[in-house]
Amino acid sequence: MNADEAAELLGHCSGFDNRQPSIVAAKSWASALYDVPLDNDTKAAVAAYYTTPPQNPNERLWILPHHVRTLRAKLRDARLENFQYEPPAGELDPNYLARLRGQRHAIASGRIPAPTRAPMLEGGPSKEFMRELEARGWQGNRTVPDEDVSAGSLADTVRRAGPLGVECPACSAALGRPCHSGLATAKHPLGKPLAKPHTARIRVAAGEPPPDMARQAAEEDRIREASRLALERIKAEQAERKAAEAQLEDDAQEVSGE
Known part of the structure; x- marks a missing residue:
């Protein structure tokens, strides 16, 4: 241009x-x-x-x-969605690339109407070929014996890979559903979906036994209580240190006043 x-x-x-x-x-x-x-x-x-x-x-x-x-x-x-190269008569085509580019350009430019559907394969095995197969013991397509493939049996054997293939023991998220937080919102009544599954769900998906939720809750309470006591101890130590520094300043002022 x-x-x-x-x-x-x-x-x-x-x-x-x-x-x-x-x-x-x-x-x-x-x-x-x-x-x-x-x-x-x-x-x-x-x-x-x-x-x-x-x-x-x-x-x-x-x-x-x-x-x-x-x-x-x-x-x-x-x-060019349904384009199919049309070779010349015979097995050899010495001008294959030039012919291919020409056909593609003619259809892409609209000079030749684009094919409306992809070409379909036609024909099938010859009768002679089928007779040879049957002579060698071929009995047609493989058949599948009748088995119990009820919905219950499939549900017990077919599972999604990864943590989403099991129910979460922490938040009770169903199969295939992401874990969620315990805080319900107007947009997420069951809790906001989490980007990463709970640790307990990952362990269960890896084959580890499910955790004791009551014991885990008690352990979390113990950790929170220990953290609270440690925070109170730190605050008390800071208060004592400030009081000691204030007393030192008062003593220094009294000495300088004398």
């Missing part, structure tokens, strides 16, 4: 966003789209950009060169 073609493209864009094209803008767009021709796909990319509403309704749409390049490539790739 040269500067004149870029100026024409900017004029096409101005019909959507009311921009004021300039010579400087045309040269800049030409340098950014130097390998993109001004064709119907390029203009269709502009229309596709302004057809999609912005995420913020108050935001102004303003197309840039990289939008044109990306959307044009998507339009052309969509035509």
Whole structure:
């Protein structure tokens, strides 16, 4: 795309966003789209950009060169979705790469209608081939014997991998559901989902025996009580130290007054 073609493209864009094209803008767009021709796909990319509403309704749409390049490539790739190379008659094709590129370009540019569906495989094993298989003992597709595959038996044998494959013993989160905190909110009545499963759930998923929740709760209470006593002891020591420092200051003042 040269500067004149870029100026024409900017004029096409101005019909959507009311921009004021300039010579400087045309040269800049030409340098950014130097390998993109001004064709119907390029203009269709502009229309596709302004057809999609912005995420913020108050935001102004303003197309840039990289939008044109990306959307044009998507339009052309969509035509190649069901592309199938058509080789010439015979087994050898010395011009394979040139023929492949030509066929892809013809469909991507829209010069040849794009195939509407992917080609399907046709035919099957020949009768001679099937007779050879049967002569060697083949009896058709493998059959599965009848077994009890009730929902209960499947639920007992099929499990999701990882901690989410077991019920959480800490918060009672169901299979496949994330662990949650104990604090209910308006948005999360059962508690806010946690990014990481509880430690007890991880251990159970690893095959360790489930923890004794009552014993674990008692241990947590003991730790909290020990922390509370330690905090009170620290506060008491700080108070005694401040009192001793204040007494030293008073004694120093009395000595200096004498």
